[in-house]
Amino acid sequence: MRQIRLADHRGRDATCALVSVRLPDPRRWQDLAGQPVHALRRVRATAATHPEALLTQSPDPDDLAQALIAGDPEWDLRALGRPTGPCTRGYLDGDGQPCYTPQWMECRAAADRGEPQRRPLPMRSANLVPATPPVWSGVLLPRQMLVHRVAFARAYQVVHQDALQFDFLYALAQYLHQRQVMVQVGSGRQGRGPLICERNGRPYRGFLDGRVQGEAMRLGLYLAAGELTISEGTP
Amino acid sequence: MPILVEIDHQDARSTLLVTPLERLRPRHVRRVACDAQGRPCRAVWQTWDGLLLPPGGVAQGYENPDGHTVPRADVVATDAAGQPLRVHPATTQRPQRLEGPVPVDELLAHVVTKVYGVTAERLDLALRQSLQQGDIYRVPFRPRAATGDAPAFLLANAAGLFLLHAAPCRVEWVTRAQGVAADADEDEIDEDVWAADALRLWEEECV
Numbered sequence: 001m002r003q004i005r006l007a008d009h010r011g012r013d014a015t016c017a018l019v020s021v022r023l024p025d026p027r028r029w030q031d032l033a034g035q036p037v038h039a040l041r042r043v044r045a046t047a048a049t050h051p052e053a054l055l056t057q058s059p060d061p062d063d064l065a066q067a068l069i070a071g072d073p074e075w076d077l078r079a080l081g082r083p084t085g086p087c088t089r090g091y092l093d094g095d096g097q098p099c100y101t102p103q104w105m106e107c108r109a110a111a112d113r114g115e116p117q118r119r120p121l122p123m124r125s126a127n128l129v130p131a132t133p134p135v136w137s138g139v140l141l142p143r144q145m146l147v148h149r150v151a152f153a154r155a156y157q158v159v160h161q162d163a164l165q166f167d168f169l170y171a172l173a174q175y176l177h178q179r180q181v182m183v184q185v186g187s188g189r190q191g192r193g194p195l196i197c198e199r200n201g202r203p204y205r206g207f208l209d210g211r212v213q214g215e216a217m218r219l220g221l222y223l224a225a226g227e228l229t230i231s232e233g234t235p
Numbered sequence: 236m237p238i239l240v241e242i243d244h245q246d247a248r249s250t251l252l253v254t255p256l257e258r259l260r261p262r263h264v265r266r267v268a269c270d271a272q273g274r275p276c277r278a279v280w281q282t283w284d285g286l287l288l289p290p291g292g293v294a295q296g297y298e299n300p301d302g303h304t305v306p307r308a309d310v311v312a313t314d315a316a317g318q319p320l321r322v323h324p325a326t327t328q329r330p331q332r333l334e335g336p337v338p339v340d341e342l343l344a345h346v347v348t349k350v351y352g353v354t355a356e357r358l359d360l361a362l363r364q365s366l367q368q369g370d371i372y373r374v375p376f377r378p379r380a381a382t383g384d385a386p387a388f389l390l391a392n393a394a395g396l397f398l399l400h401a402a403p404c405r406v407e408w409v410t411r412a413q414g415v416a417a418d419a420d421e422d423e424i425d426e427d428v429w430a431a432d433a434l435r436l437w438e439e440e441c442v
Contacts, residue, residue, distance in 0.1 A: 021404040022346070027312045027320065027382060029297070031305045034317070037297040044294040047279060047287035079286055084293060087280035094274030098287065102268035102276045109264075118273075121266060143339045144369060148392040151347040151399055157406045166411045209343060209406075216408040222343070229394040230256070230352050 002197070004158065004221065006185060006208075007134040008172045014165050015129055018156040018221060041084045049076045053096060104200075127187045127196050137191035139184035146182055146207060150224035154197075154204065158219040166217075173210030173217040182207040185221070195223065237354075240398075241330040242374055242389075247359035248330060253351035253398050312382045320382040326375050333362070333389070336370035342388050345401035353389070353396035366391035376400055 002018040029037050047053060054073055058064040067073055093099035104121045160166035176183060185206040187193035194203030204223035211218050240251045268276040280288040297305040312320045355363075366372075366389070376387030376398065388399045 021406050023403055023405055025383075026315055028315060028317070029310050030313055030317065031297075031299055032309045032311070033299075035299040035301075037299050037305045037310055040296060040298045042294045042296065043282075043286065043288060043292065045289070045292040047289050047292070050289045050292055052289070084280065084288065085283055087282055087288070090279050090281040090287060091268050091270075091276035092279055092287065092289065093270035093276055094272060099268075099270045099276050102270060105267050105269050105273075107265050107267050118267075143343065147339055147342050147371070148369060148390055151350050151397075152343070153347050155346050155404050155406070159409055160411075163411055166409075170411075213408060216410045218406045218408050220343070220406040227394075228350065228392055228397050 002128065002156065004128045004156075004185075005130060005134050006158070006172070007136045007191065008168065009136055009138075009175050010171070011136065012168060013133045014168045016165050016169060017159050017161050018128075019159055021155050021157050021220065042081050043079045043084055044081075045074070046076050046079055047092060047096060049074050056096065121200075124196055124200050126198055126201065127194075130187060134185070134187075135189060135191035137184045137186060139192060140176075140179060140181040141184070141207070142181055143209065148228070150205065150207075150227055152207075152222040153225045154223040156221045156223075158208070158221055169219050170212065170217045172208070173219045174212045176208065176210035177212045182209045182222070197223070238327055238351075238378055239356075240327065240374075240376070242333050243330050244333040244359055244362045244372070247361065249358045249362055250356040251358070251396070251398070252354040252356055254354070256350045256352050322380050322382055323375075323377060323384065325379050326377045331375050333372045333374050335372035336365065337373050337388070339371065341373065342371055342390075342399070342401070344403060344405070345386070345388070346404045347399045347401050348385070349400040351387075351398040351400065353398050355396060366396065374398075 003015050004018050005013060005015045007013040029039075031037050045051070051074070054064060054067070057073075058067050091099040091102045093102075105118045106121050107116045107118050109116050158169060160169055184192055185208050186195055195206040196203050202225060204225055207222045207224065209220045209222060237252045237254045240253055242249050242251065268278070270276055277289060279290075280293065282288065297307065297310050299305055312322075314320055362372075370390075372389045373386050374389055375384065377385070385400060385402055388401060390397055390399070
Protein backbone atom coordinates (compact mmCIF):
# COMPACT_ATOMS: atom_id res chain seq x y z
CA MET A 1 0.00 0.00 0.00
CA ARG A 2 1.22 3.48 -0.80
CA GLN A 3 1.91 5.84 2.05
CA ILE A 4 2.48 9.54 2.35
CA ARG A 5 4.00 11.58 5.16
CA LEU A 6 1.90 14.69 5.65
CA ALA A 7 2.35 17.79 7.76
CA ASP A 8 -0.59 19.81 9.01
CA HIS A 9 -1.20 23.43 9.91
CA ARG A 10 -0.27 22.75 13.54
CA GLY A 11 3.22 21.53 12.69
CA ARG A 12 2.45 17.88 13.31
CA ASP A 13 3.13 15.14 10.81
CA ALA A 14 1.96 11.59 10.24
CA THR A 15 2.50 8.82 7.74
CA CYS A 16 -0.87 7.82 6.35
CA ALA A 17 -2.06 5.39 3.74
CA LEU A 18 -3.06 6.24 0.20
CA VAL A 19 -5.69 4.22 -1.58
CA SER A 20 -6.78 4.39 -5.17
CA VAL A 21 -10.00 6.21 -5.97
CA ARG A 22 -10.40 4.69 -9.40
CA LEU A 23 -13.71 2.95 -9.94
CA PRO A 24 -13.38 -0.67 -11.02
CA ASP A 25 -14.32 -1.44 -14.59
CA PRO A 26 -17.78 -3.04 -14.37
CA ARG A 27 -17.55 -4.59 -17.80
CA ARG A 28 -17.30 -8.30 -18.42
CA TRP A 29 -16.51 -9.96 -21.73
CA GLN A 30 -18.23 -12.90 -23.40
CA ASP A 31 -18.52 -14.52 -26.79
CA LEU A 32 -21.63 -14.73 -28.95
CA ALA A 33 -22.66 -17.96 -27.25
CA GLY A 34 -22.69 -16.23 -23.88
CA GLN A 35 -19.56 -17.88 -22.54
CA PRO A 36 -17.11 -15.69 -20.64
CA VAL A 37 -13.86 -15.02 -22.44
CA HIS A 38 -10.52 -13.82 -21.16
CA ALA A 39 -7.53 -12.26 -22.84
CA LEU A 40 -4.51 -14.48 -23.24
CA ARG A 41 -1.00 -13.94 -24.54
CA ARG A 42 0.77 -16.70 -26.39
CA VAL A 43 4.35 -17.03 -27.51
CA ARG A 44 4.83 -16.34 -31.20
CA ALA A 45 8.60 -16.01 -31.35
CA THR A 46 11.47 -15.96 -28.90
CA ALA A 47 14.65 -13.95 -28.90
CA ALA A 48 16.31 -16.84 -30.74
CA THR A 49 13.63 -17.39 -33.39
CA HIS A 50 12.61 -13.81 -34.01
CA PRO A 51 13.13 -12.61 -37.62
CA GLU A 52 15.70 -10.05 -36.51
CA ALA A 53 17.69 -12.71 -34.69
CA LEU A 54 17.60 -14.93 -37.77
CA LEU A 55 18.74 -12.04 -39.93
CA THR A 56 21.63 -11.43 -37.57
CA GLN A 57 22.66 -15.06 -37.86
CA SER A 58 22.25 -15.16 -41.66
CA PRO A 59 22.61 -11.65 -43.08
CA ASP A 60 22.51 -12.91 -46.65
CA PRO A 61 18.87 -13.46 -47.77
CA ASP A 62 19.76 -16.54 -49.80
CA ASP A 63 21.52 -18.12 -46.84
CA LEU A 64 18.55 -17.26 -44.66
CA ALA A 65 16.13 -18.82 -47.13
CA GLN A 66 18.21 -21.99 -47.25
CA ALA A 67 18.37 -22.11 -43.47
CA LEU A 68 14.61 -21.67 -43.19
CA ILE A 69 13.99 -24.52 -45.62
CA ALA A 70 16.59 -26.81 -44.15
CA GLY A 71 16.06 -26.51 -40.42
CA ASP A 72 13.01 -24.38 -39.58
CA PRO A 73 14.99 -22.15 -37.21
CA GLU A 74 11.98 -19.82 -36.95
CA TRP A 75 10.09 -22.43 -34.97
CA ASP A 76 10.76 -23.26 -31.37
CA LEU A 77 8.25 -26.06 -31.00
CA ARG A 78 8.61 -26.18 -27.22
CA ALA A 79 7.61 -22.54 -26.87
CA LEU A 80 5.47 -21.72 -29.88
CA GLY A 81 1.84 -21.11 -29.02
CA ARG A 82 2.10 -21.70 -25.31
CA PRO A 83 0.65 -19.10 -22.90
CA THR A 84 3.28 -16.67 -21.71
CA GLY A 85 2.04 -16.64 -18.14
CA PRO A 86 3.20 -13.88 -15.82
CA CYS A 87 6.23 -12.10 -17.21
CA THR A 88 8.87 -9.77 -15.88
CA ARG A 89 10.63 -7.10 -17.84
CA GLY A 90 14.10 -7.53 -19.18
CA TYR A 91 16.51 -6.02 -21.67
CA LEU A 92 18.66 -7.28 -24.51
CA ASP A 93 21.97 -5.56 -25.20
CA GLY A 94 23.33 -4.68 -28.62
CA ASP A 95 24.44 -8.28 -29.17
CA GLY A 96 21.01 -9.66 -28.30
CA GLN A 97 22.20 -10.99 -24.95
CA PRO A 98 20.36 -10.33 -21.66
CA CYS A 99 21.42 -7.06 -20.08
CA TYR A 100 20.73 -7.13 -16.37
CA THR A 101 21.85 -3.62 -15.39
CA PRO A 102 21.06 -1.21 -18.22
CA GLN A 103 22.05 2.39 -17.79
CA TRP A 104 19.33 4.92 -18.51
CA MET A 105 20.24 7.78 -20.82
CA GLU A 106 18.31 10.82 -21.92
CA CYS A 107 18.61 11.23 -25.70
CA ARG A 108 17.80 14.68 -26.97
CA ALA A 109 17.45 15.00 -30.73
CA ALA A 110 19.60 17.74 -32.24
CA ALA A 111 17.88 20.56 -34.07
CA ASP A 112 19.99 19.98 -37.18
CA ARG A 113 19.09 16.26 -37.21
CA GLY A 114 22.63 15.44 -36.21
CA GLU A 115 23.80 13.03 -33.56
CA PRO A 116 21.43 13.14 -30.57
CA GLN A 117 22.87 14.42 -27.33
CA ARG A 118 23.04 11.85 -24.59
CA ARG A 119 23.42 12.21 -20.88
CA PRO A 120 23.03 9.67 -18.12
CA LEU A 121 19.91 10.03 -16.03
CA PRO A 122 20.33 9.98 -12.28
CA MET A 123 18.01 7.74 -10.31
CA ARG A 124 15.02 9.63 -8.94
CA SER A 125 13.58 8.09 -5.83
CA ALA A 126 9.98 8.28 -4.72
CA ASN A 127 9.56 10.98 -2.09
CA LEU A 128 6.10 10.43 -0.64
CA VAL A 129 7.62 9.33 2.65
CA PRO A 130 10.71 11.47 3.23
CA ALA A 131 13.19 10.70 5.97
CA THR A 132 12.89 14.19 7.41
CA PRO A 133 9.58 15.61 8.61
CA PRO A 134 7.63 17.32 5.84
CA VAL A 135 6.80 21.00 5.96
CA TRP A 136 3.35 22.62 5.88
CA SER A 137 3.50 24.69 2.70
CA GLY A 138 0.80 27.14 3.75
CA VAL A 139 -0.25 27.52 0.09
CA LEU A 140 -4.04 27.56 0.31
CA LEU A 141 -5.86 27.87 -2.99
CA PRO A 142 -9.60 28.01 -3.65
CA ARG A 143 -10.87 24.93 -5.45
CA GLN A 144 -12.57 27.00 -8.13
CA MET A 145 -9.33 28.75 -9.03
CA LEU A 146 -7.24 25.61 -8.88
CA VAL A 147 -9.34 23.50 -11.23
CA HIS A 148 -9.04 26.24 -13.82
CA ARG A 149 -5.25 26.27 -13.53
CA VAL A 150 -4.26 22.62 -13.45
CA ALA A 151 -5.55 19.26 -14.61
CA PHE A 152 -5.56 16.58 -11.95
CA ALA A 153 -4.22 13.51 -13.66
CA ARG A 154 -4.06 11.28 -10.59
CA ALA A 155 -5.95 11.14 -7.34
CA TYR A 156 -5.71 9.13 -4.14
CA GLN A 157 -7.66 9.04 -0.93
CA VAL A 158 -5.67 9.63 2.25
CA VAL A 159 -6.88 7.20 4.90
CA HIS A 160 -6.01 6.42 8.46
CA GLN A 161 -4.58 3.21 9.80
CA ASP A 162 -5.31 3.92 13.44
CA ALA A 163 -7.42 6.29 15.54
CA LEU A 164 -4.60 8.76 16.13
CA GLN A 165 -4.09 9.13 12.42
CA PHE A 166 -7.81 9.65 12.00
CA ASP A 167 -7.75 12.54 14.47
CA PHE A 168 -4.81 14.05 12.60
CA LEU A 169 -6.53 13.70 9.22
CA TYR A 170 -9.88 14.87 10.53
CA ALA A 171 -8.36 18.07 11.88
CA LEU A 172 -6.63 18.65 8.56
CA ALA A 173 -9.80 18.00 6.57
CA GLN A 174 -11.78 20.27 8.87
CA TYR A 175 -9.23 23.06 8.45
CA LEU A 176 -9.53 22.85 4.66
CA HIS A 177 -13.30 22.39 4.72
CA GLN A 178 -13.88 25.48 6.81
CA ARG A 179 -11.83 27.61 4.42
CA GLN A 180 -13.12 25.91 1.23
CA VAL A 181 -9.58 25.60 -0.06
CA MET A 182 -7.04 23.04 -1.16
CA VAL A 183 -3.52 23.07 0.23
CA GLN A 184 -0.39 22.32 -1.72
CA VAL A 185 1.67 19.42 -0.42
CA GLY A 186 5.12 18.69 -1.67
CA SER A 187 8.72 18.03 -0.97
CA GLY A 188 11.58 20.31 -0.06
CA ARG A 189 12.23 22.84 2.65
CA GLN A 190 9.11 24.84 1.85
CA GLY A 191 6.86 21.91 1.16
CA ARG A 192 6.19 23.07 -2.37
CA GLY A 193 8.50 20.79 -4.30
CA PRO A 194 7.32 18.02 -6.63
CA LEU A 195 5.92 14.75 -5.41
CA ILE A 196 7.31 11.63 -7.04
CA CYS A 197 5.11 8.63 -6.43
CA GLU A 198 7.33 5.94 -7.94
CA ARG A 199 11.01 5.50 -8.56
CA ASN A 200 11.91 7.52 -11.67
CA GLY A 201 8.32 8.67 -11.84
CA ARG A 202 6.93 11.87 -13.19
CA PRO A 203 7.01 14.79 -10.75
CA TYR A 204 3.59 16.09 -9.76
CA ARG A 205 2.29 19.03 -7.82
CA GLY A 206 0.15 17.70 -5.03
CA PHE A 207 -2.95 19.28 -3.51
CA LEU A 208 -5.05 18.08 -0.61
CA ASP A 209 -8.80 18.55 -0.56
CA GLY A 210 -10.58 17.96 2.72
CA ARG A 211 -14.26 17.66 3.66
CA VAL A 212 -15.98 16.79 6.89
CA GLN A 213 -19.55 15.73 7.54
CA GLY A 214 -20.33 15.13 11.17
CA GLU A 215 -17.97 12.45 12.41
CA ALA A 216 -16.94 11.45 8.90
CA MET A 217 -14.24 12.99 6.77
CA ARG A 218 -12.68 12.54 3.39
CA LEU A 219 -9.29 13.73 2.31
CA GLY A 220 -8.22 13.49 -1.30
CA LEU A 221 -4.73 13.92 -2.68
CA TYR A 222 -4.90 15.32 -6.22
CA LEU A 223 -1.80 15.29 -8.40
CA ALA A 224 -1.32 17.70 -11.28
CA ALA A 225 1.36 17.21 -13.91
CA GLY A 226 1.28 20.69 -15.38
CA GLU A 227 -0.66 23.89 -15.81
CA LEU A 228 -3.48 24.38 -18.28
CA THR A 229 -1.70 26.42 -20.90
CA ILE A 230 -1.48 26.25 -24.65
CA SER A 231 2.11 25.45 -25.56
CA GLU A 232 3.76 26.97 -28.59
CA GLY A 233 3.62 23.75 -30.55
CA THR A 234 -0.15 23.48 -30.30
CA PRO A 235 -2.13 25.04 -33.13
CA MET B 236 -5.32 15.43 -35.27
CA PRO B 237 -7.97 18.02 -34.37
CA ILE B 238 -11.49 16.80 -33.65
CA LEU B 239 -14.54 18.83 -34.56
CA VAL B 240 -17.07 19.04 -31.73
CA GLU B 241 -20.49 20.63 -32.05
CA ILE B 242 -22.29 21.57 -28.85
CA ASP B 243 -25.73 22.95 -28.15
CA HIS B 244 -26.27 25.31 -25.28
CA GLN B 245 -29.50 27.25 -24.72
CA ASP B 246 -30.67 26.68 -28.30
CA ALA B 247 -27.44 28.03 -29.72
CA ARG B 248 -24.88 25.88 -31.44
CA SER B 249 -21.13 26.27 -31.06
CA THR B 250 -18.45 24.59 -33.09
CA LEU B 251 -15.16 23.74 -31.42
CA LEU B 252 -11.96 22.31 -32.78
CA VAL B 253 -10.22 20.30 -30.07
CA THR B 254 -6.59 19.28 -30.26
CA PRO B 255 -4.76 17.07 -27.74
CA LEU B 256 -2.23 19.17 -25.93
CA GLU B 257 1.36 18.16 -26.29
CA ARG B 258 2.64 15.80 -23.71
CA LEU B 259 4.65 17.44 -21.01
CA ARG B 260 7.78 15.62 -22.02
CA PRO B 261 8.84 16.90 -25.43
CA ARG B 262 8.80 14.31 -28.16
CA HIS B 263 12.39 14.99 -29.12
CA VAL B 264 13.56 13.81 -25.71
CA ARG B 265 13.54 10.08 -25.07
CA ARG B 266 14.79 7.88 -22.29
CA VAL B 267 16.78 4.96 -23.56
CA ALA B 268 18.21 1.97 -21.71
CA CYS B 269 21.81 1.39 -22.82
CA ASP B 270 24.23 -1.48 -22.31
CA ALA B 271 27.81 -1.18 -21.04
CA GLN B 272 29.04 -0.14 -24.52
CA GLY B 273 26.44 2.61 -24.77
CA ARG B 274 24.32 0.76 -27.33
CA PRO B 275 20.55 0.97 -26.89
CA CYS B 276 18.92 -2.04 -25.28
CA ARG B 277 15.68 -3.62 -26.36
CA ALA B 278 12.90 -4.19 -23.86
CA VAL B 279 11.69 -7.77 -23.71
CA TRP B 280 9.34 -9.83 -21.61
CA GLN B 281 10.89 -12.62 -19.62
CA THR B 282 8.69 -15.61 -18.82
CA TRP B 283 8.82 -17.44 -15.52
CA ASP B 284 11.15 -20.05 -17.02
CA GLY B 285 13.55 -17.54 -18.56
CA LEU B 286 12.24 -17.37 -22.11
CA LEU B 287 12.92 -13.94 -23.65
CA LEU B 288 10.14 -12.55 -25.83
CA PRO B 289 11.16 -9.62 -28.03
CA PRO B 290 8.73 -7.12 -29.59
CA GLY B 291 6.45 -9.00 -31.97
CA GLY B 292 7.07 -12.24 -30.12
CA VAL B 293 3.68 -12.37 -28.46
CA ALA B 294 0.25 -12.99 -29.94
CA GLN B 295 -2.71 -11.70 -28.00
CA GLY B 296 -6.16 -13.20 -28.27
CA TYR B 297 -9.29 -14.21 -26.43
CA GLU B 298 -10.21 -17.64 -25.18
CA ASN B 299 -13.34 -19.16 -23.71
CA PRO B 300 -13.28 -21.58 -20.75
CA ASP B 301 -12.96 -24.52 -23.15
CA GLY B 302 -9.66 -23.15 -24.39
CA HIS B 303 -10.99 -22.22 -27.82
CA THR B 304 -9.83 -19.00 -29.40
CA VAL B 305 -12.59 -16.44 -29.87
CA PRO B 306 -12.25 -13.89 -32.70
CA ARG B 307 -12.11 -10.31 -31.51
CA ALA B 308 -15.24 -9.48 -33.51
CA ASP B 309 -17.20 -12.09 -31.50
CA VAL B 310 -16.25 -10.62 -28.11
CA VAL B 311 -18.94 -8.43 -26.57
CA ALA B 312 -18.89 -6.34 -23.41
CA THR B 313 -21.54 -7.10 -20.79
CA ASP B 314 -22.48 -5.83 -17.39
CA ALA B 315 -22.04 -7.85 -14.21
CA ALA B 316 -25.37 -9.58 -14.85
CA GLY B 317 -24.27 -10.72 -18.29
CA GLN B 318 -26.43 -8.30 -20.23
CA PRO B 319 -24.70 -6.90 -23.33
CA LEU B 320 -23.78 -3.26 -22.95
CA ARG B 321 -24.97 -0.77 -25.47
CA VAL B 322 -22.22 0.63 -27.66
CA HIS B 323 -22.54 4.40 -27.68
CA PRO B 324 -21.64 5.97 -31.01
CA ALA B 325 -18.84 8.48 -31.29
CA THR B 326 -19.90 11.97 -30.29
CA THR B 327 -17.97 13.64 -33.06
CA GLN B 328 -20.63 12.88 -35.65
CA ARG B 329 -23.49 14.83 -34.09
CA PRO B 330 -24.07 17.84 -31.86
CA GLN B 331 -23.90 17.25 -28.12
CA ARG B 332 -25.85 19.06 -25.45
CA LEU B 333 -23.86 20.84 -22.76
CA GLU B 334 -24.79 20.16 -19.15
CA GLY B 335 -24.20 22.78 -16.57
CA PRO B 336 -22.72 24.85 -15.24
CA VAL B 337 -21.62 22.02 -12.99
CA PRO B 338 -20.09 22.50 -9.53
CA VAL B 339 -16.37 22.16 -9.01
CA ASP B 340 -16.99 19.04 -6.97
CA GLU B 341 -18.21 17.24 -10.05
CA LEU B 342 -14.91 17.87 -11.78
CA LEU B 343 -13.05 16.80 -8.63
CA ALA B 344 -14.98 13.53 -8.77
CA HIS B 345 -13.08 12.72 -11.95
CA VAL B 346 -9.47 12.19 -12.91
CA VAL B 347 -8.36 13.88 -16.10
CA THR B 348 -7.10 11.41 -18.66
CA LYS B 349 -6.47 13.76 -21.55
CA VAL B 350 -6.36 17.51 -22.02
CA TYR B 351 -7.46 19.12 -25.26
CA GLY B 352 -6.85 22.67 -26.29
CA VAL B 353 -9.97 24.19 -27.85
CA THR B 354 -10.13 26.53 -30.79
CA ALA B 355 -13.59 28.01 -31.05
CA GLU B 356 -14.68 28.19 -34.67
CA ARG B 357 -18.06 29.47 -33.56
CA LEU B 358 -18.82 30.11 -29.90
CA ASP B 359 -22.15 31.30 -28.58
CA LEU B 360 -21.76 34.65 -26.85
CA ALA B 361 -23.67 33.63 -23.73
CA LEU B 362 -21.56 30.50 -23.42
CA ARG B 363 -18.37 32.48 -23.90
CA GLN B 364 -19.33 34.90 -21.14
CA SER B 365 -20.31 32.08 -18.85
CA LEU B 366 -17.00 30.32 -19.40
CA GLN B 367 -15.06 33.51 -18.84
CA GLN B 368 -16.82 33.90 -15.50
CA GLY B 369 -15.37 30.54 -14.46
CA ASP B 370 -18.28 28.22 -15.16
CA ILE B 371 -17.56 24.61 -15.98
CA TYR B 372 -19.69 22.57 -18.37
CA ARG B 373 -19.94 18.87 -18.87
CA VAL B 374 -20.30 17.35 -22.31
CA PRO B 375 -20.41 13.76 -23.56
CA PHE B 376 -17.18 13.10 -25.41
CA ARG B 377 -16.29 9.88 -27.19
CA PRO B 378 -13.82 10.23 -30.05
CA ARG B 379 -14.80 6.70 -31.07
CA ALA B 380 -17.67 4.36 -30.26
CA ALA B 381 -17.45 2.95 -26.73
CA THR B 382 -19.52 1.12 -24.14
CA GLY B 383 -18.52 3.34 -21.24
CA ASP B 384 -19.39 6.94 -20.62
CA ALA B 385 -16.34 9.09 -20.00
CA PRO B 386 -17.41 12.73 -19.91
CA ALA B 387 -15.41 15.80 -20.73
CA PHE B 388 -15.43 19.16 -19.01
CA LEU B 389 -15.26 22.44 -20.86
CA LEU B 390 -13.67 25.36 -19.04
CA ALA B 391 -11.69 28.48 -19.75
CA ASN B 392 -8.85 30.36 -18.13
CA ALA B 393 -6.63 33.24 -19.16
CA ALA B 394 -4.67 30.95 -21.49
CA GLY B 395 -7.68 29.79 -23.47
CA LEU B 396 -10.39 27.17 -23.69
CA PHE B 397 -9.80 23.60 -22.59
CA LEU B 398 -11.64 20.33 -22.79
CA LEU B 399 -10.69 17.86 -20.07
CA HIS B 400 -11.50 14.24 -20.87
CA ALA B 401 -12.02 12.52 -17.56
CA ALA B 402 -12.71 9.22 -15.86
CA PRO B 403 -14.87 9.03 -12.76
CA CYS B 404 -13.31 8.36 -9.38
CA ARG B 405 -14.68 8.22 -5.87
CA VAL B 406 -13.34 9.59 -2.61
CA GLU B 407 -15.35 7.94 0.15
CA TRP B 408 -16.42 9.23 3.53
CA VAL B 409 -14.58 7.51 6.34
CA THR B 410 -15.13 7.50 10.08
CA ARG B 411 -12.76 6.64 12.89
CA ALA B 412 -14.00 3.07 13.09
CA GLN B 413 -14.38 2.51 9.38
CA GLY B 414 -11.47 2.64 6.99
CA VAL B 415 -11.20 2.20 3.25
CA ALA B 416 -10.10 -1.12 1.86
CA ALA B 417 -6.99 -0.90 -0.28
CA ASP B 418 -7.14 -2.41 -3.76
CA ALA B 419 -5.36 -5.70 -3.92
CA ASP B 420 -4.10 -4.99 -7.42
CA GLU B 421 -2.86 -1.51 -6.69
CA ASP B 422 0.40 -0.67 -8.35
CA GLU B 423 3.50 -0.93 -6.24
CA ILE B 424 5.50 2.01 -5.07
CA ASP B 425 8.71 0.38 -6.24
CA GLU B 426 7.48 0.34 -9.80
CA ASP B 427 10.23 1.68 -12.02
CA VAL B 428 8.58 4.13 -14.37
CA TRP B 429 11.39 4.27 -16.90
CA ALA B 430 11.18 0.55 -17.33
CA ALA B 431 7.41 0.74 -17.54
CA ASP B 432 7.76 3.35 -20.26
CA ALA B 433 10.08 1.09 -22.18
CA LEU B 434 7.54 -1.71 -21.99
CA ARG B 435 4.76 0.61 -23.07
CA LEU B 436 6.80 1.46 -26.17
CA TRP B 437 7.40 -2.24 -26.59
CA GLU B 438 3.68 -2.93 -26.58
CA GLU B 439 2.99 -0.07 -28.99
CA GLU B 440 5.60 -1.55 -31.28
CA CYS B 441 3.84 -4.90 -31.08
CA VAL B 442 0.58 -3.38 -32.21
